[in-house]
Amino acid sequence: MPRVLTGNRLETGDVLWWNGSDWSPRIADAVAIGDEGEALVARLVAEERINDPVLIDVTGEPGAFVPTTTRERVRASGPSVRADLARGSLSVEVI
Amino acid sequence: MYRYDQYDQAIVDARVAEFKDQVARRLRNEITEDQFKPLRLMNGLYLQLHAYMLRVAIPYGTLSGTQMRMLAHIARKYDRDYGHFTTRQNIQYNWIKLEQFADLLDDLSKVEMHAFQTSGNCIRNISSDQFAGAAADEVADPRPYAELLRQWSTLHPEFSFLPRKFKIAVIASDTDRAAIQLHDIGLQLRRNDAGDLGFRVYVGGGMGRTPILGQVVRDWIPVGQFLSYSEAILRVYNRYGRRDNIYKARIKILVTELGIEEFTRQVEAEWALLEPLGLDAPQAEYDRIIAQFAPPAFDPAANDDLDLSDPDFRLWVEQNVHPHKAPGYAIATISLKPRAGIPGDASSAQMDVIADLAERYAQDEIRVTHSQNLVLAHVRKSDLYAVWQALEAVDLATPNLDLVTDIIACPGMDYCTLANARSIPIAQKIAAKFENDIAEQRDIGELKIKVSGCINGCGHHHAGHIGILGVDKKGEEAYQLLLGGSGAEDASLAKILGPGFDENGIVAAVDRLIAFYRSARAAPDERFLDTYRRLGPAPFKAAVYG
Numbered sequence: 014m015p016r017v018l019t020g021n022r023l024e025t026g027d028v029l030w031w032n033g034s035d036w037s038p039r040i041a042d043a044v045a046i047g048d049e050g051e052a053l054v055a056r057l058v059a060e061e062r063i064n065d066p067v068l069i070d071v072t073g074e075p076g077a078f079v080p081t082t083t084r085e086r087v088r089a090s091g092p093s094v095r096a097d098l099a100r101g102s103l104s105v106e107v108i
Numbered sequence: 109m110y111r112y113d114q115y116d117q118a119i120v121d122a123r124v125a126e127f128k129d130q131v132a133r134r135l136r137n138e139i140t141e142d143q144f145k146p147l148r149l150m151n152g153l154y155l156q157l158h159a160y161m162l163r164v165a166i167p168y169g170t171l172s173g174t175q176m177r178m179l180a181h182i183a184r185k186y187d188r189d190y191g192h193f194t195t196r197q198n199i200q201y202n203w204i205k206l207e208q209f210a211d212l213l214d215d216l217s218k219v220e221m222h223a224f225q226t227s228g229n230c231i232r233n234i235s236s237d238q239f240a241g242a243a244a245d246e247v248a249d250p251r252p253y254a255e256l257l258r259q260w261s262t263l264h265p266e267f268s269f270l271p272r273k274f275k276i277a278v279i280a281s282d283t284d285r286a287a288i289q290l291h292d293i294g295l296q297l298r299r300n301d302a303g304d305l306g307f308r309v310y311v312g313g314g315m316g317r318t319p320i321l322g323q324v325v326r327d328w329i330p331v332g333q334f335l336s337y338s339e340a341i342l343r344v345y346n347r348y349g350r351r352d353n354i355y356k357a358r359i360k361i362l363v364t365e366l367g368i369e370e371f372t373r374q375v376e377a378e379w380a381l382l383e384p385l386g387l388d389a390p391q392a393e394y395d396r397i398i399a400q401f402a403p404p405a406f407d408p409a410a411n412d413d414l415d416l417s418d419p420d421f422r423l424w425v426e427q428n429v430h431p432h433k434a435p436g437y438a439i440a441t442i443s444l445k446p447r448a449g450i451p452g453d454a455s456s457a458q459m460d461v462i463a464d465l466a467e468r469y470a471q472d473e474i475r476v477t478h479s480q481n482l483v484l485a486h487v488r489k490s491d492l493y494a495v496w497q498a499l500e501a502v503d504l505a506t507p508n509l510d511l512v513t514d515i516i517a518c519p520g521m522d523y524c525t526l527a528n529a530r531s532i533p534i535a536q537k538i539a540a541k542f543e544n545d546i547a548e549q550r551d552i553g554e555l556k557i558k559v560s561g562c563i564n565g566c567g568h569h570h571a572g573h574i575g576i577l578g579v580d581k582k583g584e585e586a587y588q589l590l591l592g593g594s595g596a597e598d599a600s601l602a603k604i605l606g607p608g609f610d611e612n613g614i615v616a617a618v619d620r621l622i623a624f625y626r627s628a629r630a631a632p633d634e635r636f637l638d639t640y641r642r643l644g645p646a647p648f649k650a651a652v653y654g
Contacts, residue, residue: 021155021159023134023135023141023206024135024205024206024207025159025205025206025207026155026156026158026159026160026203026204026205026206027159028157028158028159061137061140061141062137064141064155065155081583082583083521083529083530083583083584083585084157084521084527087157087521087522087530088157088158091158092158092522092523092532093522093530093533094450094522094530094532094533094536095450095522098188
């Protein structure tokens with residue numbers, strides 16, 4: 014099962030996904046993380062600029078990854094009860 | 109209402125300056141997140157699913173119009189134009205940025221507000237009766253005593269690192285509108301035959317993972333000594349409360365494990381040592397604080413008649429307006445459970461309207477209820493129609509207080525990192541079945557549905573006539589159904605009825621419960637809770653599960 018890397022930006026708390034070279038606010042930009050994931054997380058923890066960096070399981074293909082847990086789907090889409098605050102990169106319908 | 113003196117403001121200013129420095133050091137990477145996290149939590153700042161969440165304290169749920177307008181300003185400037193009023197009479201913002209936090213704290217402190225002690229293992233915001241100072245059945249306004257507790261507990265060095273969080277509620281009538289038996293300490297102000305004021309003291313109540321009703325540790329403590337007695341309770345808890353297991357760290361576990369008799373013995377022994385030390389506030393301080401809660405100058409000539417010829421207004425008055433102790437005045441509850449709304453949420457525009465109404469019509473006071481509604485406690489009856497019209501214009505005049513659509517719901521997994529399931533959509537789906545038919549809601553009568561997204565119980569599911577608890581079932585959201593709880597003076601804990609449901613299943617199950625209740629009640633005015641207590645769970649279980 015593919016994994017992607019996510020966390021929250023220290024300064025803003027924004028939910029972010031790793032796109033291979035930088036952070037993106039869209040899960041659609043996320044890249045699958047291979048065996049290097051744990052080392053990447055350890056580096057990010059040490060850098061102290063991204064809070065709670067974590068690898069999460071997803072299904073689907075790059076550009077259309079969908080987290081396997083409801084919690085992470087809510088993080089990716091925005092609150093399911095506020096369509097006006099949706100992030101846009103993952104429909105609340107998938108929650 | 110209470111206004112800060114120089115000491116109150118100095119404490120807040122010093123704490124704000126301290127935390128602003130801690131934020132700046134974190135942003136400069138001079139301290140790690142592990143070091144910063146406990147500091148931000150002590151200042152009410154969480155990291156939730158989507159962003160930082162800030163919980164602002166509203167002492168005993170009382171606000172001025174100026175303060176409410178500042179809350180609206182904060183929603184508009186630092187958040188996404190809304191706030192969420194909570195079951196502990198506070199307000200939460202869901203989209204706060206750490207880099208703007210210093211300015212936010214400055215704005216809050218300008219109106220004598222802050223966010224500290226809204227998290228962490230300390231004495232949290234003191235809660236009280238939303239009708240305080242207006243209810244005909246109170247022996248005195250309970251808020252001066254809540255304010256004294258606020259001052260005593262603010263940054264109390266001995267009680268800043270308790271085994272676990274600690275919640276105190278204060279009321280002054282036999283009708284319990286603050287769920288005192290579900291608090292760590294519940295204080296009921298009473299008057300004895302000699303006319304003296306004193307407190308009945310409950311201890312060890314709470315919801316969460318291990319719901320327990322509070323027990324009476326002392327039936328009467330003179331009002332002048334309640335502070336030292338509270339200190340004795342906290343001392344016993346702080347000394348013997350378990351710190352080895354977070355799930356057994358609340359005072360309710362200590363009281364249960366010791367038994368109320370032994371716990372009482374220890375508290376009395378501690379108090380015997382403490383009381384002579386002069387920890388209680390001097391009478392002058394009582395007088396100073398009580399004077400700030402002096403009743404408004406009610407107009408003795410205020411008209412006691414009410415024109416109810418507008419049927420929609422009449423509906424709102426019948427459902428959301430309560431008698432006031434002063435002739436010609438009334439208590440108006442503003443429902444934050446509008447059609448298709450989110451329980452407890454208010455936009456900044458709505459907050460501004462409420463601030464305006466409080467200033468113009470309600471002696472400049474607003475109350476937050478633990479049921480996530482707001483109250484204008486002192487409204488002339490002759491002004492009620494104007495108030496209702498203004499509320500109606502901004503979708504705040506839903507006439508559903510204590511009815512099936514007046515549902516408590518925590519933020520749940522739409523916002524909260526602790527949640528196992530979403531709460532708000534469940535509340536919305538249940539409400540959607542009834543919200544277009546107010547006559548049907550009124551026929552069902554008082555029905556308190558409370559939804560929590562996890563075992564911590566911020567949605568008070570254990571105190572619900574119908575309680576719903578979101579759980580994780582192999583990665584999927586699932587919901588347990590509980591019946592028979594009450595947070596009122598007839599307090600009881602809801603019990604699980606049977607196997608859980610998925611999202612649609614729980615909504616259908618509530619529907620079946622209500623249909624059965626309507627067929628089984630002994631009289632049209634027998635409440636759901638009373639029918640349940642009379643019949644027991646079996647027929648309700650049969651109605652739900654077949």
